Amino acid sequence: MAHPASLLPPVEGEEHHPLQDRSRNPVAAIAFYALMGLLALIFALPLLWMVGTSLKEESEVLAIPPTFLPERAQWENYGETFRTVSRFLWNSTYLAVVNVVLLLVFASMAAYGFARLNFFGRDLSFSLLLSTAMIPGIVYLIPQYILYREIGWIDTHFPLWVPRVLTPVIGTFLLRQFFKSIPGELEDAAKIDGASTFEIYWRIMLPQVKPGLAAVGIFTFLDSWNDLFGPLIFVNSIEKQTLPVALALYQGEFFTQTTLLMAAATITIAPVILIFIVSQKYFIRGITMTGLKE
Amino acid sequence: MSSRNQLNRRTLVQGSIGAAVTATALSTTLSPAPALATQASGEVSFMNWDVVAGTPLEAALNAFQEQSGIKVNVQPTPTQDYETKQRTLLASGSPPDIMRVNDDLVRAFSVADQLYDLKPFIDQSGLDPAEFQEYPFTFPVQPDGKHTAWPIGTRPYVLFYNKTAFEEAGVALPPTTWTSEGWTWDDFLSAAQALNIPDERWGALIYDETSYEQTFTINNGEPSGIWSEDGTQFTMANPTGIEAIQWVTDLTCKHEVQPPWSELQMDDAGYQMFASGRVAMIGQNSSFASYLRENVSDFTWDLAPIPGKVEQKSLANLTVFCIPKDAKNPEAAFELLKFLSSTEGGRIFADAGEFVPVNKAAAAEIKAVNGMPEHINLVTEAIENSTTENFSVNIMRARQIYRSEMDLVYNCSESAENVLTGIREQVEAALAGDI
Numbered sequence: 001m002a003h004p005a006s007l008l009p010p011v012e013g014e015e016h017h018p019l020q021d022r023s024r025n026p027v028a029a030i031a032f033y034a035l036m037g038l039l040a041l042i043f044a045l046p047l048l049w050m051v052g053t054s055l056k057e058e059s060e061v062l063a064i065p066p067t068f069l070p071e072r073a074q075w076e077n078y079g080e081t082f083r084t085v086s087r088f089l090w091n092s093t094y095l096a097v098v099n100v101v102l103l104l105v106f107a108s109m110a111a112y113g114f115a116r117l118n119f120f121g122r123d124l125s126f127s128l129l130l131s132t133a134m135i136p137g138i139v140y141l142i143p144q145y146i147l148y149r150e151i152g153w154i155d156t157h158f159p160l161w162v163p164r165v166l167t168p169v170i171g172t173f174l175l176r177q178f179f180k181s182i183p184g185e186l187e188d189a190a191k192i193d194g195a196s197t198f199e200i201y202w203r204i205m206l207p208q209v210k211p212g213l214a215a216v217g218i219f220t221f222l223d224s225w226n227d228l229f230g231p232l233i234f235v236n237s238i239e240k241q242t243l244p245v246a247l248a249l250y251q252g253e254f255f256t257q258t259t260l261l262m263a264a265a266t267i268t269i270a271p272v273i274l275i276f277i278v279s280q281k282y283f284i285r286g287i288t289m290t291g292l293k294e
Numbered sequence: 295m296s297s298r299n300q301l302n303r304r305t306l307v308q309g310s311i312g313a314a315v316t317a318t319a320l321s322t323t324l325s326p327a328p329a330l331a332t333q334a335s336g337e338v339s340f341m342n343w344d345v346v347a348g349t350p351l352e353a354a355l356n357a358f359q360e361q362s363g364i365k366v367n368v369q370p371t372p373t374q375d376y377e378t379k380q381r382t383l384l385a386s387g388s389p390p391d392i393m394r395v396n397d398d399l400v401r402a403f404s405v406a407d408q409l410y411d412l413k414p415f416i417d418q419s420g421l422d423p424a425e426f427q428e429y430p431f432t433f434p435v436q437p438d439g440k441h442t443a444w445p446i447g448t449r450p451y452v453l454f455y456n457k458t459a460f461e462e463a464g465v466a467l468p469p470t471t472w473t474s475e476g477w478t479w480d481d482f483l484s485a486a487q488a489l490n491i492p493d494e495r496w497g498a499l500i501y502d503e504t505s506y507e508q509t510f511t512i513n514n515g516e517p518s519g520i521w522s523e524d525g526t527q528f529t530m531a532n533p534t535g536i537e538a539i540q541w542v543t544d545l546t547c548k549h550e551v552q553p554p555w556s557e558l559q560m561d562d563a564g565y566q567m568f569a570s571g572r573v574a575m576i577g578q579n580s581s582f583a584s585y586l587r588e589n590v591s592d593f594t595w596d597l598a599p600i601p602g603k604v605e606q607k608s609l610a611n612l613t614v615f616c617i618p619k620d621a622k623n624p625e626a627a628f629e630l631l632k633f634l635s636s637t638e639g640g641r642i643f644a645d646a647g648e649f650v651p652v653n654k655a656a657a658a659e660i661k662a663v664n665g666m667p668e669h670i671n672l673v674t675e676a677i678e679n680s681t682t683e684n685f686s687v688n689i690m691r692a693r694q695i696y697r698s699e700m701d702l703v704y705n706c707s708e709s710a711e712n713v714l715t716g717i718r719e720q721v722e723a724a725l726a727g728d729i
Contacts, residue, residue: 058589059570138378145386154388233379236339236369236390248372249345256562 054078054262061258074259081263087239088246089267091157092225095242098161099224100217107171107216108209112201114172115179116187126176133169141233148234159234160227160242164220171216178212179205214282218275225272243268338626339390341369341383343376350646357642358633364626384408389618391627397612398693400434400443401685409442410617415628416441426635429610429682430652443616444631446640447649449579450676451505451609453600454586456489458593459574463489467598470668472675474602479513479541482575482601486551489574497551498575500542501704502564504697505609506577507539512681514538515604521725525686528696528721531714539703540710547706555704579611580673583647587665596667599676610680613649650677692724 048068053061054077056070113119114126148159182205190200206213228244235241247268250261276283346352346368355366369390371379377396383389384403395403403409412434423431427448434443453468460467465488469477486497500506507530508519516534521527529535545552553573558564565582567573569589576582577600586595600608615634617627633639640656643649647666650673651657657677660670683689699717702708723729 058566059592061566063570141378141382142385145382145388149386149388229375229378232371232375233382236341236367238368238370245372248374249370251372251374251561258562258566 050262051266053259054266056259058257058259077259077263078267081260082267085243085246085264085267088241088243091240092243093271095157095160096221096224099164100220102161102165103168103171103220104213104217106165107168108175108206108213109201110168110172111175112179112205115176116201116205117197129169130173132167137229145233154234155236155240157235157240160230161224164224168216168220171220174216174219175209175212178209182208211282211285214279215285218279218283221275222272225268336623336626337365337367338392338623338630339367339369340392340630341371341380341390342394343371344394345370350643350648353646354634354639354642355630357639358630361633362626362629364629366630384618384620387620389620391621391623392615392617392630395443395614395616397433397443397445397614398683398685398689400614400616401436402687402690403616404434404436404440404442405687408619409440410619410621410624411440411442412444412617412628412631413439413441415625419628419632421632425637425654426652427650427654427657427677429677429680430612433612433682434614434616443614444635445612445614445652446631446634447613447643447651448677448680449581449611449613449649450673450680451503451509451577451600451611452580452672452676453575453577453598454568454582454595455575455598456568456571456573456593457596459489459495459571460485465489467596469599470672472599472606472672472679474599474606477599477601479601479603483545483549483551486545486575487549490551495571496553496567496573498545499552499558499564499567499573500545500577501552501555502558502576503578505579505611506542508681508683509577509600509607509609510538510542511535512607513600513603513605514541518684519681521684521686521689521692523684525684525689526722526725528692528714528718528725530696531718531721536710536714539700539714543703543706543710546704555701580647580676581649583667583670586667587647597669597672599672599679606679608676608680610677610682650674686725688725688727691729692721695724696721 052068052070055073055075057072057074060067060070110129114122114129144159145154148154153159153162186204186208187200190204195204226244227242228248231240231242231245232248235245243264247261247264250257250264340346340355342351346355347370352368355368358364359366376394377399380389380393380395383393400409430445430448433445434441436442455468457467465485466476468485469475482498488497489495490497500510511530511534512519514534514537516529516532516538518529520530520535522529530539546554553564553567557567564573564576564578565585568576569586571593575598580597583597600606615631617624617631621627635652637653637655640651640653641659643651644656644660645664647660647664647670650660657674660666660673696714696717699713703710703713720729
């Protein structure tokens, strides 16, 4: 893993960045890591509180003085919560997989077209595509609902993946930037070898943008996984609902069972954290490379 | 919290989600019994902003299904974004047959002609209005005579107190009937000060439940409370209203017997503070009793009247349902509403302490059993002494404006006079529909 200081650009007029100099000094390095550790702890506190609370009894939640750890861990909170949310977990998982896989297919094809193919109205089309992202969803919610009702999509999962997959604006934008950064010689060589446009896209260009695909995939996963609004509006049957709705159902009108809510929240975010840990290299690389131009 | 209570609590909450999955399937298999009404049949879709499974409402729905043979399809929609879904469904013309509705919105939805007029059903069914408490029954009647909603219960605003703390501190207990004798604002403040133990327990918590705005304003002598009777003026900004708000805020800012506003920003913080013994008295709607029954075992708690001054009023919060105008099966939907407000249906809610049923006979059956506090019967006295807000079409917008500014008062950074007089014009413009 690269040293943190090596990621920083040098300051103009200096041979090294101050942090790079400091990294050679053990005291400065210790201070630097102590500061970073402290910041990491501060950012992790809500997460720790969530996990700690999920193992408490309800009466311990607002105890004075506050505690992070329970007096006696209530592991049964997880057992009971998991039994309750397992159906929702399945719905969320399969929707996330469908969204990620299909969106990457459609977004990468669109991005490749906008980045590497020449056709009439390309830039205007791309601008129009981007402009659709500026319209708040709430503006077209009612017409959208009526449309889905007319085609029989209410209380189905179609509204939760079809529109997202077929109109991947942000994914197309991000991947277009990646495709534009690839040298044209690769494409030319493939053409000389007789590759078709689809073969060039699929066999030559797509492998070059793996970090971008990873970043877009993670964004899509998070978008689908955390979507409360879509299921809430378009799905009526509880057996078709997803995890965010299940979480919201733990908060009643008159009371909230905080410990079970936190156990459900922990179960909900565990896959997200796991995916980020496994793919953070691609994720960070994908995001940082998005700003590069050819 | 005892293990028995934990189990009960968990059963309730787990059941509220898990059992919901199976509730619909189970409901279809219940053996049909004699129908309540010959003309109503089929299915009723039922949208609520709270979980239904595992609650008294589910028991009532099941009882209805058994008797009527009408299937109830519950669509639990969490409180968060409920109104967005409600408005979307109403606007798109595809609403469920029954919707839970915020009583603040009934007037606005009625003006927009989005709710079914229940008056013909009421007339045909021969319901006797005398069987119901007057206010809940007449609340949905609009100026044009249409009866556009159906309250099934009332949750009056009362005071909950930690009886054990009173006894340990040697403080005289509040009255057990709805009287201000020995229970004026001054008496209340004295009790709060005696019960307050710095860094351990707060004496009282009032401003956490917004029902106090109307109640304390009226009790201080502002006759119409927050809004004028015609719904055009922000009368809480009158001098007597301002004085009431400042008095409640001073429990924190001056007397330091009420938790700071900053400590109450987490959901249910006030509930948990009282349940864990960190607040000795709390003003809440009567449904709070069902929470306390499940979560308190370390001390004894009871109900008391709201302290009096010029008046001694409570506030009647309603649990209201409506049948949207575009509902597919309004006849069956009305049969369900009728059952929920019948003696039989109301008894289910009365037994659970969920709220005070609108049916008088059912309400009379509320007793101090099943973990209910000794003086639970005070809720019926509270209803008899209750007031209501003067609703108008634009009340939600006006409320958003002044409530967002109240943080300045509650954080002790501005006086109630400065804030309320400062926003009065804006609030009244909102009431007039100008903003």
